Amino acid sequence: MRHRRDDLRWNGWGRLEQAFETKGKDEAVWAFVANALGTARLPSTPAPSLEDTTLPASRADAAFVERLAQVTNASRVTTSARERAFHAYGRSYYDLLRLRSGALDHAPDVVVYPESESEVTAVLALAEEARFAVVPFGGGSSVVGGVEASGGPAHAGVLTIDTTRMTRVLDVDGVSRTATIEAGIYGPALEEALSQRGFVLGHFPQSFEHSTLGGWIAARGAGQLSNRYGTVEKLLVAATVATPRGLLTTSAFPASAAGPNLNQIVCGSEGTVGVITKATVKLHPLPEARKIFAFLFKSFDEGVTAVRALVQEEAGAAMMRLSDGEETRFFGSFRHVIEPSRVSEFAEGALGLVGYDQKCVLMVCVEGDAEEVAHKVKRIRGIARSRGGLYVGEGPGKSWWKRRFEMPYLRDPMLDHGVGVDTLETATEWSNVPRLYDAVRLAIRSTLEAEGRRVIVMAHISHSYLDGCSLYFTFIFLRDTAREIAQWKAVKHAASQAIVSHGGTISHHHGVGADHAPYLETEKGALGLDVLAHVRKALDPKGTMNPGKLLGPRS
């Protein structure tokens, strides 16, 4: 899969040629959504074209563009409207609202595509000299305002460094099972290169097809199979960051007591200290076997207890994904609209009779050596059964697996139909899961319902640990087109406040960016934030890198 910028949506998700597959059931789908939101008909709210969208004038003058071309290449420095619009924002709901507004209030003044570490360094030097802020940009899939092309008040302009021309696999060490790869590589290209050598990295965020290695590290992300392959902080072995003060290169050690681990400063740095140019990551052999199967639980609480038992008893799943009742019901019905089935209708009825009418589905994936997979599947089925889990076979998991990177494609047509959809996520210790789950749902529901609108609030657990788990919320609502940004800000604030005041982290895997920065102090403390500000000062003393992200306006 190549990622030519011209093949991608500048104001939505992914590839122009790809859309959410409704199998010809478009009309039924929108009738279903309208009904779920308690309205008779959804409005038509299409996005304006690029031609109908105004951009602020570029502040990059010809001389500056010329100098950037001299240290890179004229074909890799651009001020075109499409490139500027493509790089103006990430791909959050808030970003899409702004990209569809007809007038972008932010856009980079110039976009540069370096092809090497030394080109990045040269571009940084020119940007500093010109007092331009620099925004590092990989796949641009941030949903927290992490790549928003905004500078600080002292900046003369904004330069976005697009890293996606830096894609070489520099080294694969089959003995140590590590690979060193340039950070601009997209997920599919990375896994393709590794699979040719018999390995897998195993980092599969939902954004996998449209995000890059460097972005995963910068945002401290987590993939769907994190139980097996680890979140980014665990799979990262070493990194190089081009900072305004030069290259910061961490060493590749399996473990070290030589002071704090600088990888853990790079991981989650969100472009605020420099551009991640390459990284060494841990590999696994391509799995010999994969099993994906599902259980039903009578309540979310029961499902949570089962997931906790499975992870604490180290049953060895690669993924455990537990949907709450609302999510199980909504996506079950949604799928039924697209693929109606008498059999599943009958099964639903039967489940209701045996007490699974409020059912929650848990999907489990196990990967690896075939014999071990068989052993683990057996053990997982035993533990799940002992916790009230009803085994329902491989169907639901397989159907989810096939479409696991496709959900973001549903957002654009939702937006075309006056519907708002956003997600947010957190993590907490097991003992705090019920309290946090209730608080966040209540915050979302009460904010949107106060406007007299019906809202669908769904949640799932997709990452679990010995001591706790993530909680991921999706909410769907009728957009208030007269004040859609204010509507979003209200619900975002209420949910974020609920998270940080009920023992959750402001993000388990999306990151902080601009959107979560106001809530960071509650969890890090003023002194903790000052530590991060000092780290930043060491590497970016002039505040050139990605201003306003992570540490907020104070940076």
Next chain:
Amino acid sequence: MRHRRDDLRWNGWGRLEQAFETKGKDEAVWAFVANALGTARLPSTPAPSLEDTTLPASRADAAFVERLAQVTNASRVTTSARERAFHAYGRSYYDLLRLRSGALDHAPDVVVYPESESEVTAVLALAEEARFAVVPFGGGSSVVGGVEASGGPAHAGVLTIDTTRMTRVLDVDGVSRTATIEAGIYGPALEEALSQRGFVLGHFPQSFEHSTLGGWIAARGAGQLSNRYGTVEKLLVAATVATPRGLLTTSAFPASAAGPNLNQIVCGSEGTVGVITKATVKLHPLPEARKIFAFLFKSFDEGVTAVRALVQEEAGAAMMRLSDGEETRFFGSFRHVIEPSRVSEFAEGALGLVGYDQKCVLMVCVEGDAEEVAHKVKRIRGIARSRGGLYVGEGPGKSWWKRRFEMPYLRDPMLDHGVGVDTLETATEWSNVPRLYDAVRLAIRSTLEAEGRRVIVMAHISHSYLDGCSLYFTFIFLRDTAREIAQWKAVKHAASQAIVSHGGTISHHHGVGADHAPYLETEKGALGLDVLAHVRKALDPKGTMNPGKLLGPRS
């Protein structure tokens, strides 16, 4: 086990009432060691008593002592010679040389035992006001100069904060399987408290009996069962550090993408940013079963390949400990001196006949759920056999297990007999193990042999990871009593230089302290060190905390 300071050696390891058990074979033991070092008889080099040892005069005047007593308690502020001598150094070979020299060039001017976070904060404030450097001290088992009572040139004195009165278990969360515990608690007390609740932390460094939770975190340590329970960086969930700028408290999240993880800045901070007062750590249930068993390999290379296969195939050992040929032989013979056995003599002969004359022993421990232990043992035996491992049963492992915290007690009598013994350790990626192993052994050997002395250089792997492992070296030599410190410095420098110039970290689990600080820049880079210096500045702007450690004189 209580740790009254009066019951402990001030100039050696552990408890006064305990010594290395030779089962009445003292004479044979020393004859064996003399023979191994190529000399006829070992000299007698006993340590001077405290009465025969001079200390620098205390610079803590009565008024300062009085003020410290006011914010703590008069019984917990001391300037006694024994307390000052006990806290003068850690317990490295270099420290012991100095503690046995008859004249201490360093000692804290005053020692304070706070009993709460607020007392620590109050003591820090008084120390800053008096321009005293502050050295945090737990068990004092550092072997890298991490608790050396030295100040910087601008300091008016040195105050040591002994944390071992802060030992309360504040919370045990059985659902999240975490415990929050004051950081001054010693290993045995901590595990005893947890075991009463059915849990184990599982951090068992060799210093376990004489080190504390806070020390483990500060030094970024690793325990013998780290394959199961994790190194400190993995088992740490949250921490509170009393810094000169106030309390830094990290939040207890199972994972978070909210910027860099501040726990990873606390872990490995070595007292240079503050005093760790409490921590939240991950627990496991007390293991239902434990199996410990051993294999022999025909060469170290073959053993390394087997350990790598076992960890990369995720066989699930709690510990894998592979000794090289020299270590297998030396400790085998040493044990034979203490516990002679016809059977083992015969077995040795038989092994020689089947090609195991250069044998390396691998000890494996598996812990947990009984059924899972059985499954793992079977799998481990299969993988080890396929890599040339000869199963030799439970004997060697059980005998090691029984004495696994006892080895440091052997050092003091060695020192009494003119023998030097030191250890150092590193970690590297699997593909670099042979090169690093050879380089470090050569550096130690060639430095000491250049003096015309025989040296025994032994090594083992005790911690393994998907991408690499630790390498732990022990070397035993005849002390050059005329210049014993110069002799140590020469070999330490040669070995450290070999480590950092051959792709090893300067420490896998001992830490940096004063001794490794000169070698840190090679692995972190000047910019990396500057990041750490900025972190320090954020939390300890006046450079009060543990000067000279971690960052070296620049701090």
